Amino acid sequence: MTERAFQDYYPDDVSHCYGCGRLNEKGHQIKSYWDGEETVTHYTPEPYHTAIPGYVYGGLIASLIDCHSTGTAAAAAYRAEGRGMDTEPALRFVTASLHVDFLAPTPIDGPLEIRGKIKEIKGKKVIIESTLSAGGKVCARGEVVAVKMPDAMKPKA
Numbered sequence: 428m429t430e431r432a433f434q435d436y437y438p439d440d441v442s443h444c445y446g447c448g449r450l451n452e453k454g455h456q457i458k459s460y461w462d463g464e465e466t467v468t469h470y471t472p473e474p475y476h477t478a479i480p481g482y483v484y485g486g487l488i489a490s491l492i493d494c495h496s497t498g499t500a501a502a503a504a505y506r507a508e509g510r511g512m513d514t515e516p517a518l519r520f521v522t523a524s525l526h527v528d529f530l531a532p533t534p535i536d537g538p539l540e541i542r543g544k545i546k547e548i549k550g551k552k553v554i555i556e557s558t559l560s561a562g563g564k565v566c567a568r569g570e571v572v573a574v575k576m577p578d579a580m581k582p583k584a
């Protein structure tokens with residue numbers, strides 16, 4: 428059986444996110460998975476994701492770190508409760524804070540790897556540290572504070 432990505436567990440009504448919604452046909456549709464205690468996703472940029480010719484636009488890098496980290500927050504919250512992502516009650520996270528350091532130019536001509544680590548998980552908040560690498564070299568580092576989705580953001584039935 429093929430492993431389901433974190434984002435594949437998001438119900439339809441919250442699957443329109445530009446970074447990770449599987450129902451957003453114009454979006455990145457990233458797919459994140461556990462890899463031991465870390466999480467990982469891969470994404471291959473398109474030529475139109477250019478900043479300076481040959482290099483990836485920083486906004487895309489931030490977007491990938493953002494959505495991989497919020498997905499990681501949800502997965503970590505379920506794991507901390509010892510239950511699967513298909514069980515109730517649902518645990519949904521949004522970005523409270525997104526910090527990205529661009530450490531080196533990111534080449535656009537190949538796959539990118541984003542890896543997440545849980546720095547803190549407490550109450551309704553998860554802090555995730557992520558790296559984005561190209562060809563094995565870390566080009567950006569991010570820290571995301573993810574907080575449980577407030578009722579005001581939940582789609583109306």
Ligand SMILES: CCCCCCCCCC(=O)SCCNC(=O)CCNC(=O)[C@H](O)C(C)(C)COP(=O)(O)OP(=O)(O)OC[C@H]1O[C@@H](n2cnc3c(N)ncnc32)[C@H](O)[C@@H]1OP(=O)(O)O
Binds near residue numbers: 552580
């Ligand atoms: C399936 C679900 C998801 C699918 C979509 C994935 C989402 C993709 C990522 C996104 O782009 S989400 C869109 C961008 N984010 C938003 O629009 C969120 C807008 N902000 C809010 O709705 C609220 O400010 C937020 C829910 C983030 C926090 O409000 P709360 O009233 O729940 O927070 P509260 O004040 O109770 O603080 C809870 C904890 O979070 C911390 N916190 C809150 N805002 C923070 C902030 N901005 N920076 C750092 N920490 C923050 C706060 O310090 C506290 O830490 P402690 O528990 O340790 O005391």
